[in-house]
Amino acid sequence: MTTPILVEIAILLAECPVSKLISxxxxxxxxxxxxxxxxxxxxPHFADHDRTTFDGILTTAERIAETYFAPHNSKADEHEPQFDGKTVTTIPEVKEAWQHFAKAGLLNARHAYADGGMQLPSLIHMAANAFFMAANPSTAGYPFLTSAAANVIHAFGSDEQKATFLPPMFDGRFAGTMALTxxxxxxxxxxxxxxAVPAxxxxxxxxxxxxxxxxxxxxITENIVHLVLARIEGAEKGVKGISLFIVPKFITNPDGTLAQRNDVQLAGLLHKMGYRGTTSTVLSFxxxxxxxxxxxxxxxxxxMYMFKMMNEARIGVGLGAAMIGYxxxxxxxxxxxxxxxxxxPAEKDPHSKPLNIVEHADVKRMLLAQKSYVEGSLALCLLAARLVDEQEAGTDAQQREDSGMLLDLITPVVKSFPSFYGPRANDLAIQVLxxxxxxxxxxxxxxxxxxxLNPIHEGTHGIQSLDLLGRKLWQHNGKGLKLLMARIHATLASASQKPELAALVGEYQAQLKTVQETTLLLGGALQKGQVTEALANSxxxxxxxxxxxxxxxWLEMADKALDAFANSPVQEEQQFLAGKCQAAQYFIRWELPEVxxxxxxxxxxxxxxxxxxxDWF
Amino acid sequence: MTTPILVEIAILLAECPVSKLISxxxxxxxxxxxxxxxxxxxxPHFADHDRTTFDGILTTAERIAETYFAPHNSKADEHEPQFDGKTVTTIPEVKEAWQHFAKAGLLNARHAYADGGMQLPSLIHMAANAFFMAANPSTAGYPFLTSAAANVIHAFGSDEQKATFLPPMFDGRFAGTMALTxxxxxxxxxxxxxxAVPAxxxxxxxxxxxxxxxxxxxxITENIVHLVLARIEGAEKGVKGISLFIVPKFITNPDGTLAQRNDVQLAGLLHKMGYRGTTSTVLSFxxxxxxxxxxxxxxxxxxMYMFKMMNEARIGVGLGAAMIGYxxxxxxxxxxxxxxxxxxPAEKDPHSKPLNIVEHADVKRMLLAQKSYVEGSLALCLLAARLVDEQEAGTDAQQREDSGMLLDLITPVVKSFPSFYGPRANDLAIQVLxxxxxxxxxxxxxxxxxxxLNPIHEGTHGIQSLDLLGRKLWQHNGKGLKLLMARIHATLASASQKPELAALVGEYQAQLKTVQETTLLLGGALQKGQVTEALANSxxxxxxxxxxxxxxxWLEMADKALDAFANSPVQEEQQFLAGKCQAAQYFIRWELPEVxxxxxxxxxxxxxxxxxxxDWF
Known part of the structure; x- marks a missing residue:
């Protein structure tokens, strides 16, 4: 007799020979x-938590990601969703994964206890999400979009809207989307x-x-809650005439039960190069x-409301890009x-034993580059999450505002750096194999x-560059940039105390100087109204x-690695920390000077x- | 049920005229x-040709590529070859395209009239091939491999081997492969x-x-001629113990008719990310x-013999990469x-008409980068072909040798530059859309x-870099490099006569100086036996x-464009030439300084x- 659980494990083992999802x-x-x-x-907001609860969440996320997400990552790619003109069919594993995600309370993990949430810090939530992005970014897309949509309703919806839509979105009966394009x-x-015509x-x-x-x-879900951008009849042109609407697939009764089908039709599926497990749709409203x-x-x-979701989604894109790279x-x-x-190259004896390719300098280069991109990108996403926590739960009003401004400034980078260098890492991964x-x-x-996909959706690379250089840098009189520089200088101050980092600190400072000069010059041009010229090479x-x-x-990581080194007698731990320092050296010496x-x-x-x-092309 | 948007998409796709394959x-x-x-x-070898015959070949190639190759490029990707355990099935369009290619005499276009060829210069042959690579690189793979295999037999085979295998390979009854890995x-x-055991x-x-x-x-073909690297029993270890064998799928009678099946079995197909139309196989001999x-x-x-084919294949890979990019x-x-x-960015009126995106500076950047990569890569492949012609058909012995040495030197670059920057161009093409x-x-x-695929097959990027820095540069006392520098200086001499190019010439010279210094330093280290250090960052x-x-x-192209400008009264022609100059400026100002x-x-x-x-990773 084979018990179901044994069968499940057997299938798991057969289908999932994956490396660890994250180190x-x-x-x-x-x-x-x-x-x-x-x-x-x-x-106060996180006072009930401690490292044990954090680790518990992470372990749960890792287990669900490994058990229910990773095994069908390739299958969902090979068997993409089908549309027969009436309904969409996805492979059943996607729904199963969704349900386990919801059951674990992860859809509203960050919300207040009063809303059935766990009041989990964004930092830990981001780390938990990282497992799902690494395991199966397509299936992870459904819960992440739902969380983001729920957050908009939570922040800006009426009490009635919240009461109607949030409970089923939090418990996994309803999913959410953002409908802009x-x-x-x-x-x-x-x-x-x-x-949108008023009724x-x-x-x-x-x-x-x-x-x-x-x-x-x-x-996968009983209902889908679309957040739709539309123009109310007679509204002015441009962005100021845009309003945001909840448009459910099924009309929803106040108690969350479903009434009739709403007039939203799937016109067709788009067939993507990757990310195939997530449907990409044309919808007719x-x-x-x-x-x-x-x-x-x-x-x-x-x-403005949508940008709450959009900014969250942008950070989510950064995380996805980082973790696929990872x-x-x-x-x-x-x-x-x-x-x-x-x-x-120095070995000429054909009888000598071949090396494992990790020993070749050029393969080390490809691995170091990947490591520097993906661990750096993950650090960046976690920084963004840390800032969300400081902004939302900090006890000091000024610090809350500061963290918000810094987060605002770096959001285009959180979206775009991993989206650009994550695929570069994947390119190198192919090359290593x-x-x-x-x-x-x-x-x-x-x-x-x-x-x-990641350099495209939620604002292309070009859009992020205009957002950063044309807007974010100069908001609040450049306060965000000042806050960033203050944090950078704090790291430099600490790192410059360590002789091992002296050379790297020097190299970093030289590059930073150039970046600051460039920023000032571009800012000056923008102030003088030379918008086209200043933004041309954004x-x-x-x-x-x-x-x-x-x-x-990376300098911060090297600094912290050296702090830890003295207290790490275990060889494996020391090797890990040495790797952090080497990757910092790689990034600062090989990549940064391109500035x-x-x-x-x-x-x-x-x-x-x-x-x-x-006409010249 | 067919919804309007789906119909619309279908019409769009059906009507979508394939852009020209090459400008x-x-x-x-x-x-x-x-x-x-x-x-x-x-x-003398090409004396029967003139521009009319060249243009005739190019027109034929373009027509066959557009008519028989381009239309099934996407279909062959979607319906990759199937193996039922016994036979392989490809979509019928592949065979049809192959037959038209063969019938046009393109399989042996470069061979002598005596061998039924056209004595076509490699330069024109390369240009003709470019159409097929742009139209359908997968289907083009079959004839290109066959030509390369035939060339090896032609160069090194016995008279009997040539008589048996070349006619059916030239007329399209047999295909060829290279079996190394x-x-x-x-x-x-x-x-x-x-x-290999002697019988x-x-x-x-x-x-x-x-x-x-x-x-x-x-x-597709009646028979397949595998060129197989193997070690004769008792041969020494390493590369010196390797011999090359013709292994046909069907034993072939001297008159080209087929006898029994040879003991070569298809063990399985590999399933690639792209290039799906070309079978990738595991063969059991x-x-x-x-x-x-x-x-x-x-x-x-x-x-050594295989490297004749390999070098040709490497240039072919460069061409494929250039043309897919193109x-x-x-x-x-x-x-x-x-x-x-x-x-x-300066336009604030939401009522104003949107621009076509080609007008945005960042889109121009993405197009200019692509243009500089792909037109530059095509120029590089044509240079290689020109050198083949000089080497094979030149009338001066010294010049023939020189051209061969220069070709040898640049082959790793011809293979690798397009293979690296072609995919970068394709990345930017996606981003533009x-x-x-x-x-x-x-x-x-x-x-x-x-x-x-291109940075991987026929010698990875890393292998090319070791070949260039560890070997090619120093062959014949660095003669190849001296010849390259002489050609570069000739271009600089001509370009520096033109005031419009003065700034670019200056910028190029500054970079060239650095490259020369670097080369000398690395050469010195290699001479001192510091092999590991000198090759570490190859x-x-x-x-x-x-x-x-x-x-x-690019400087050469800009120089020639300016020469042509004076004699081009047609506006469209002038625009084209201005674009060449602007792309030269882009490459030299934006890309080259990374050196x-x-x-x-x-x-x-x-x-x-x-x-x-x-252990640190």
Whole structure:
């Protein structure tokens, strides 16, 4: 006789020969040494927590991610959702994973005890989410979008809206989406044309089409709550005329039970290169002129509300990109440690034993680059989460505001650095595996495909660069930037006390100086109204600032690693800490100096791209 | 039920005209202005040709590529070859395309009239091949491998082998493959274990497994001619013990008719991320101890012979990478010119008309980068082809030798620069299309997947970098490098006469100086036996040399564009030439200066990667 649980384990073992999803040593180091997670428990809001509850959550997340998410990551890619013109079918494992996620209370882990939540710090929540992103980013998409949508309703919805929609979203009966993009309107949201007509009963009738809506239809939940941006009839043009609406797939009674189907139709699925497990949809609202929507908050403030969700989603994209990169890194490291091939350049004896490829300098380079990108990116996302906690639960009003401003400043970088360098890491992971890496028999090619979405959705790379250089830097008289510099200087002060870091501190300071000069120059130009010239090369600036922040975080990690080194008698621990220092050296010596060249182009307001004419291509 | 939007998408896709595969203006410029194709007709071997015959070949290639290759590029990706345990099935369009390719005489276009060929210059042949690589790299893989295999037999086979195998390979009845890699042996060919046992009749019995063999089985041709590297029983270890064998799928009678099946079995297909239309196979030779192989040339010289094919294949990989990049560039350019979205940063009026995205500075950057990578890469491949012509058909013995040495030197760059920057171009093409680019409804995601193979096969990036820095640079007392520098200085001399190029020439010279210093320093270290240290960062050097050569080619193109400008009264022609100059400026100003940072790491023999320990990751 075979008991169900044994069968389950057998299937698990057969389907899941995955490397660890995250290095637990690294996660622990980041949470407890770099970001002082335990310090958060001194805040009243988190007072019931301690390291034990944090670790409990992380262990639970890891277990669910490994048991219910990782095993079908490849299967969901191979068997993408199907639409027969009426309903969407996803493989059953997705629903099962969703249910386990919901049952563990992870959909509202950060909400107050009063709302059935755990009052979990964002820092720990982010770390827990990291397991799911590493295990199966497509299936993880459903709960993460739902959490983000619920947070908008929680923050801006009426009491009735909250009472109706939040409980079923928190317990996993309803999922959520964000519906912004239209076939003709992507980055330029001010041009959107979906209309909302007021009805006699205080609700609205929505009409229009939305495109690239992730999770816009599925067979996982009873109901789907779309948050839809639309323009109330007669509203002004541009972003100020946009309002936000709740549009459920099924009309929902106040007690959460379902009434009739709303007039939202799935027009079709889009077929993506990767991230295939998450449906990407074209939705038609109001084809029969009977699509009911409920206005959230005030008319005309829709984009502002949506940006609450959007900013959270942007950080989530950063985390996803970091963790897909991380997954690829661990896979390629595992391969490199076990694949014998070739000899050192100095070895001429063909009878000598081949080395495992991890011993080749060029493979070390590819692994170090990956390590520096993905561990740096994870650190960045955890920093963002730490700032959310300080902003939301801090006891000092000024500090709360400061943390919010710093978070605002770095959000474009949290979104874009991992989205750019995560795929680069996956590219290197394929290269480490060579021919094997290019086949679907190994997991790294899926990582590469999945991760390519991240520089696109929730605001492309170009949009992030304009947001950073055109807006975020100068908000509140540049307060965010000052706060960032203060934190960087604190790290430099600590690190410069350590002789082992003297050279790195010097190199970092030299680059930082250039970045500061460049920033001032660009700011001056913007003040003088030279908007076109100052923003023309904004992508360079985004990368420059990303490298500056990640370089800082690596210095911080090296500093903390050296602190820990003295108290770590275990060899394995010492090796881990030595690796942190080496990766810091790699990033600061190999990657960061590229800002010099970027600075030259930016400081000279280089017009090469700006002057290119469409007819010259 | 078919909803309107789905119908719309279907119509869109059906009507979607394939962009031109290559800019004919660009190809003409490269062939006739930069590489002086007509000059080749002065050589006796090409004396029967003139521009009319060249253009005739190119037009034929374009027509066949557009008619028989391009239309099933996406279909072959979606319906990859199937193996039922007995036979492989490919979609019928592949065979049809193959037959048209063969019927046009393109399989032996470069061979002598006496061999039924056209005595076509390699330069024109490369340009013709470019159409197929742009149209459908997977299907193009079959004829290109066959040509390369035929060339090895032509160069090193016995008269009998040539008489038996070449006619059916040239007329398309037989295909060819190269079988080097084994499950445990990829980059390190000296370790291969496939054995060859002499038989009484002078043939050999082959036994072993080969992996990642492209075109190793298919249902397109009557027979397949495998060129197999194996070790004759008792041969020494390492590369000197390797011999090369012809192993046909069907034993072939001297008159080209087929006898019995040889003991070569398809063990399985590998499933790739892209390039799916070309089978990638695991082959078992001699499972029944009855696999007949015919030794080519002398025992122990197999690798040397194979390198004839390999070098040709490496240039072919460069061309494929360039053209997949080129295809993506044209697709994204077409999209950018027709997609309205957003306004200039200085425009605040939401009522103003959106711009086509080609007008945004950051989109221009992404297009310029692509243009500089792919047109530069195509120029590089055509340079290689020009050198082949000079080497093979030149009338001056010294010049023939010189051209051969220069070709040898740059081959690692011809293979690797397009393979690295082609995928980067495809990455940018996706980014220009945004969400659309990430879906399989548009062609750029396939380009991105297809092109990712190129930095792996026919010698990985790392292998190319060791080949360049560890060997090619120093062959014949550095003669190849001196020849390269002489050509670069000739371009600089001409360009420096033009005031419009003065600034670019200055910038290029400054970078070149650094590259030369770095090369000398590394050479000195190698001479002193510091092999490990000098080669540790070879990947940086490969990229540095790639940028140097491509920067030179861009300067050459700008120089020739300015020459042409005066005689081009047509506006469209002037715009094209202005674009060439702007792309040269982009590459030399934006990309080339990265060599400075690379030089600093190389010149300091930076040990960051070398010192990293496997246990520290």
């Amino acid at each position: 637990l040593k690294d996660l622990e180091f980041l949470l407890y040494r770099v970001f002082n997670a335990e310090q958060l428990t001194r805040l 239209e076939p003709d309107v992507g980055s330029s949201l001010g041009d959107l044309t979906t209309r 006699a009963d205080g609700t609205y009738r929505i009409k229009g089409q939305k495109m690239y809506i992730s999770g816009g239809d599925q067979d 109001g084809e029969q002129d009977n699509c009911v929507g409920y206005l959230i908050g005030d008319a005309g403030r829709g984009l 997954r690829g890194y661990l896979e390629s490291l595992d391969y490199a440690r076990n694949r014998p091939q070739g000899r050192s 060579g021919g094997a890496g290019y086949t679907r028999e190994y997991p790294v090619e899926q990582c590469y495909r999945d991760n390519r 992508a360079l600036y985004l990368d420059m600032m990303g490298k500056t922040i990640i370089g800082w975080l 010099q060249h970027q600075a030259r182009l930016l400081q000279s307001f280089d017009r090469t791209c700006l002057d290119m004419q469409a | 004919l203006k660009d190809l003409e410029f490269l062939l006739y202005r930069v590489f002086n194709a007509e000059q080749l007709t002065r050589l 084994e499950p445990d042996v990829g980059s390190s060919l000296g370790d291969l274990t496939t054995r 009484a009749d002078g043939t050999y019995r082959i036994k072993g497994q080969k992996m990642y063999i492209s075109g190793g089985d298919q249902d 001699g499972e029944q101890d009855n696999c007949v192989g015919y030794l080519i040339g002398d025992a122990g010289r197999g690798l 295809r993506g560039y044209l697709e994204s350019l077409d999209y950018a010119r027709n997609r309205p979205q957003g306004r200039s 945004g969400g659309a680019g990430y879906t399989r409804e548009y062609p750029v995601e396939q380009c991105y997947r297809d092109n990712r 990947a940086l050097y490969l990229d540095m040399m790639g940028k140097t050569i491509i920067g030179w080619l 400075q940072h690379q030089a600093r790491l190389l010149q300091s023999f930076d040990r960051t990667c070398l010192d990293m320990q496997a």
